Amino acid sequence: MKELLKEQITQHIEELSKYTATLGNGTTRLSYSQEDLKARNYLKGQMEASGLTVREDGFGNIFGKLEGTIEGAPSVLLGSHFDSVPNGGDYDGPAGVVAALEVAHLFQKEGLKPKYPLEVVALVEEEGSRFGGGLMGSRGMTGLLSEEEFKGLQDKDGVSTVEAMKEIGLDPTLPKRREPGTIKSFLELHIEQGPILEEKNIPIGVVEAIVGLTQYQVTVTGQAGHAGTTPMDRRTDALLAASKIISRLPELATEEGNGTVLTVGRMNVYPNGANVIPDKVVFTVDIRSGKEEHVQNVIKNMERTLEEHNDNGIEIEAEQMLYIQPKALNQGIRSLLKEMSSELDTPYCSINSGAGHDAMVFSDVTDVGMLFIPSKAGLSHCPEEWSDARHIAQAVQIFYEAAKKLTEVQS
Numbered sequence: 001m002k003e004l005l006k007e008q009i010t011q012h013i014e015e016l017s018k019y020t021a022t023l024g025n026g027t028t029r030l031s032y033s034q035e036d037l038k039a040r041n042y043l044k045g046q047m048e049a050s051g052l053t054v055r056e057d058g059f060g061n062i063f064g065k066l067e068g069t070i071e072g073a074p075s076v077l078l079g080s081h082f083d084s085v086p087n088g089g090d091y092d093g094p095a096g097v098v099a100a101l102e103v104a105h106l107f108q109k110e111g112l113k114p115k116y117p118l119e120v121v122a123l124v125e126e127e128g129s130r131f132g133g134g135l136m137g138s139r140g141m142t143g144l145l146s147e148e149e150f151k152g153l154q155d156k157d158g159v160s161t162v163e164a165m166k167e168i169g170l171d172p173t174l175p176k177r178r179e180p181g182t183i184k185s186f187l188e189l190h191i192e193q194g195p196i197l198e199e200k201n202i203p204i205g206v207v208e209a210i211v212g213l214t215q216y217q218v219t220v221t222g223q224a225g226h227a228g229t230t231p232m233d234r235r236t237d238a239l240l241a242a243s244k245i246i247s248r249l250p251e252l253a254t255e256e257g258n259g260t261v262l263t264v265g266r267m268n269v270y271p272n273g274a275n276v277i278p279d280k281v282v283f284t285v286d287i288r289s290g291k292e293e294h295v296q297n298v299i300k301n302m303e304r305t306l307e308e309h310n311d312n313g314i315e316i317e318a319e320q321m322l323y324i325q326p327k328a329l330n331q332g333i334r335s336l337l338k339e340m341s342s343e344l345d346t347p348y349c350s351i352n353s354g355a356g357h358d359a360m361v362f363s364d365v366t367d368v369g370m371l372f373i374p375s376k377a378g379l380s381h382c383p384e385e386w387s388d389a390r391h392i393a394q395a396v397q398i399f400y401e402a403a404k405k406l407t408e409v410q411s
């Protein structure tokens with residue numbers, strides 16, 4: 001069964017990878033594009049072939065439902081997103097959708113009759129590559145994105161969400177909001193997008209928490225001057241001060257440990273002339289950790305470091321632009337996934353997710369479980385992104401066993 005499963009997974013991934021606007025240069029599948037439409041039709045066809053009842057909501061999220069025997073019971077949802085970043089890979093998103101499809105396929109093959117419905121979901125616009133913001137499909141269906149906000153979103157060419165949906169024949173007037181009472185739990189498989197599982201040679205990561213993150217914008221102000229005529233001891237060089245600060249920041253995360261990470265990813269220098277001493281530098285600091293106290297500690301230490309450099313005419317201001325609390329995933333489902341892995345003799349380890357996922361959004365309204373599989377060389381969001389279909393198959397088997405428990409399959 002394993003070989004067959006692996007083959008089917010490979011086929012789905014290969015098929016979906018053809019629906020790209022940049023053939024030969026990675027997957028580019030923006031929401032509500034022609035590529036979206038083709039992938040959508042393929043997924044709907046596969047859902048139907050597995051005996052699921054297919055419908056779409058007013059965002060274009062796709063649902064394939066296997067009814068349960070209890071009338072009106074909430075569904076066990078399984079899935080991920082099927083949009084991509086520009087020139088991304090074939091696995092970020094689709095791996096999770098394909099895994100969900102194959103779980104439903106196994107239910108059909110075994111003729112299982114669950115008490116609670118099993119629902120495969122393929123979500124739109126997780127990456128935010130077309131309309132910005134990200135997680136649009138999951139935020140929308142859980143009510144975190146208002147109708148006004150949704151309608152106000154436009155792509156870079158000024159095309160609105162509603163116009164774009166109509167362009168590929170989707171109906172934005174269909175019901176959007178999914179009442180929390182209609183979802184019993186949500187399971188998502190995703191590629192790790194980092195190097196940990198591959199380095200440890202472990203096929204499955206059971207996600208404990210999705211990291212919290214904060215982003216600061218730090219502005220360092222000095223005094224501009226002529227690069228040739230201002231003596232070295234008379235300078236208030238904003239870039240020099242910023243460099244000193246930035247060189248000290250990474251160790252704050254290292255000292256904190258527990259997988260805490262810190263990144264300075266953007267820096268603007270003013271006036272940005274080769275022969276002018278910089279008078280202003282603006283840079284960002286992104287801090288992430290699975291535990292809120294680690295994020296807080298690094299913030300405190302960063303503020304102290306900034307304070308230490310706030311002298312000799314240099315002024316430093318730090319503004320918090322974003323703060324998201326870490327989300328611990330459901331304890332019961334985490335245990336269930338580990339138990340099923342053990343029963344299947346599949347090695348696993350606990351892991352934190354350093355990236356945001358639809359699962360993070362669902363964790364506010366239902367019990368959520370998430371599995372990671374290794375990413376080759378830790379690469380993601382690029383054409384080289386690759387994961388082993390064998391690992392996806394292992395995740396499918398864990399989810400299949402877990403879904404049987406969660407949907408209370410009658411034996």
Ligand SMILES: [Zn+2]
Pocket residue numbers: 081092093126190
């Ligand atoms: Zn993703």
